[in-house]
Amino acid sequence: MEYSMKYNFLILLLLTLCTFAPVAMAQDFRTQGFNTQGFDTQSRYTPDKKHVTVSMNADTDAVIPGQTFRIGFMQIIEPDWHTYWINPGDSGAETQIDWTLPDGFRTNDIQWPVPDRIPYESLINFGYSGTAYFLIEITAPEDLSAQEVTVSAQMNWLVCSDICIPEQGRYSLTLPVADTSTPANQFFFSEAEAQQPQSVDWPATYSLDQNEITFTITPPADTAELFSNTSLAIFPVEWGLIKNNAPQETSITGNQIIFRIASGDRDINEALETPLILRVGQDDGSVSGYSLDASYTPASAANTADNQSASLSVNGGILKHILFALIGGLILNLMPCVFPVLSLKALGLIQTKDKTRAHIASHGFAYTVGILISFGVFAATILGLRSVGTALGWGFQLQNPYNILLLSYLMFVIGLNLSGMFTLSGKFVNLGSGLTRNTTYSSSFFTGILAALVATPCTAPFMAGAIGYAMVQPTAQAFIVFLSVGLGLALPYLLLTLIPATQKILPRPGTWMEHFRQFLAFPMFLTSAWLLWVLGKQVGIDAVFMALTGMVIIALLFWMLKISGKFFGRVLIVILVLSVLASLIFLPQSAPEQQLDTGHAFSTDILDARLQEDNPIFVNMTAAWCITCKVNERVALDNNATEHLFATHNVTMLTGDWTNENPEITAYLKKFGRNGVPLYIYYGARNKDSGLRPDPVILPQILTPNLLKKTVLNTNADPEKL
């Protein structure tokens, strides 16, 4: 027990340090941005008379530094004319606002009033008639020296009756800057609020059965009935989920409101979640609305066999992904960070005195349980955050420089220990011998946790696809996939302990074991070095220097521990904790310029622009911490054959760097059912006859020059020449 307890303490120490990371995380990585794409603003034409009259008001009589206030726009729309919601339905175009604000001011997205269904012949559009209010929150900066501020906006809207006219106007307001303010335009804003949907967190899901999409909304207990004598309609923000002009068959069953609607023409995988508006029209003509988030849930296992097979085939089946997850977990064992841990466990097996089968098997189980619990915690974290709407990807743990730094310290400390830097009998345990001597089951359990922890920087082939799949599954299935990765990771050691015959392949014990153990320090140092490189990519060279200094101090303190007495040892541990903590707090944040060696930087806008052209496009989604990506780049992308191939076929390569969190890239990955890098997508050239591009091709996660060649040549194939 002595060894395991001490070595537990070591891990505990590092883990506890991690909990202090948020102290230093005051900075928000999010960037606040408002989409400023506008209409052609070089107005050469002045309309005689608009069909929409717009007025702009603020809900305050003064701007307070650091405070948020609201701007409201009122559109008075001529009778029989309409403007459009964010998802305009079958046709139409949403109203847009393009801000001109003083420095430091930030705006939020438009808060749309509850839309209505607007028929035009066979079409149904989503939008507004009569009077519509649009609200926008604006936040003033803390340091505001001006006496007054002017906020101005260009509003562009499409207004249609039996013809359509894009109209526009420029509006501005000047408000004094003060320490206090009183509400203004209260009638205007109360009218505006009355049109706003009420934001609620009612569970809402949708599932697809052949050509019908079913939305299930669960309002709080005993309230569903309140909707029974109203006219209900839903408006998904994502286009193409529903057939806009299809009737919405509504039923209230128990406590659920259910809509059955013919499905739209969009691939459901492109819209696995959507905000939606539930519009409630009363008999007296009054309208209210609720805004909620709905997510796609495949027809549940409780449904008919037909449904089951349909949902299985949609994503290639959960069994396939469980298998892939297992294989991925197995391959994880070979990663430089995990391999030493497994090797040490295997060495321990050689040395174990008590060779009874039950004893050895129990170690195998303890190790497996440790890994599975860790992966369970991982899954719970990711899925829990998914349920509250935060989208994460596998690898998210590496998008944070503090985690990178701590992992690199952890690898370094394990390396130090393996190389014999601290083998003291005092406060700290010799991790290597603790692992190999295999004294207690709990030590095996914690080795499992350690293995899972050191595996976190790695993504093995097969794993990404499986985890991407897991992310879009209901919680239970997702959990199974995550646990399968863990099981794969645990499997080699588990098999060694369960099947005595396999132990015969292990070599005999001897002095070589000590050398081997020392050798295993080097993969750990290598992993640590790689993590430092990632850290450098994320937050710059200053942080790397600080991290390296931190390592020197850690090494120094361990050395001092080795030669010091018991009391002094405790003091040193405190210093060690404080210095690691300090390195977190003072981690420099000078983000380096993102340098991409090959191709152009990916952005949704650039991709859209390139897609409008005719040439093929290769999208390469990568990250500094993704070893598979780096290997692919070396082997398949950065070589003469591929460069020549791309050049001769005019292939543009767009490279997306996911080293740091990037919502555009996460959204793009999600579009392809993925949740991590690498992801390679090939868009073939536009066909000259049809004017269309072939469907994008998802390439495997392991690239070869040959594979690229095949992809480019096949999808470029000109039908006339075949």
Added chain:
Amino acid sequence: MRKNLLLVLSTTVILIIAALLVSNLSSPPDPLTTELETADYPKAMTGLNPVLLPKADWQDFDGHVFDPARFKGKYVLINFWATWCPPCVTEFPELVSFTAKHHQNFALILVSNDVTADKAKDFFNKQADDIQKYMRLPEVIQIHDPKGAITRDVFQTYRLPESYLLDPNGQMIAKITGSVSPAQFDYIETLLP
């Protein structure tokens, strides 16, 4: 055992914190779909003193240049439209069918004001099979005018749909604001030989 419990707890904590540190996602709004400007003309079919079609840079969705002179000898309807315009969208198949019926003597030039070609192409693909077949007739031409260089700059058209009727000499003889009505189709039919 207490330490073990602590360990499990702290593992949980680190993972949750790591996750929380990752920021929320927000998908950027769709790019703009319109690029026209405002106008207010009376809506009608207006006869024009015959005037030659002004010069313009007619290009299809693949950038191929088109010369309207190709339709000399036929009546031609130039229709300005966009997928974001509901009346245009409903009128589209009617115009194509009408053209297919009279393609010996009548041709159709559809000028799309969609900013992105993909929007229009998605729309084409959603048309009924017979409409898609008619769209492949040489008398049906798809022009892409993403910047309004033809629609606004040359034809001063600020509202959609709007159409111009050309006689067999290539001269503009009428302008139709809004969708082509049944009466207007009938009128065009009386002109055809």
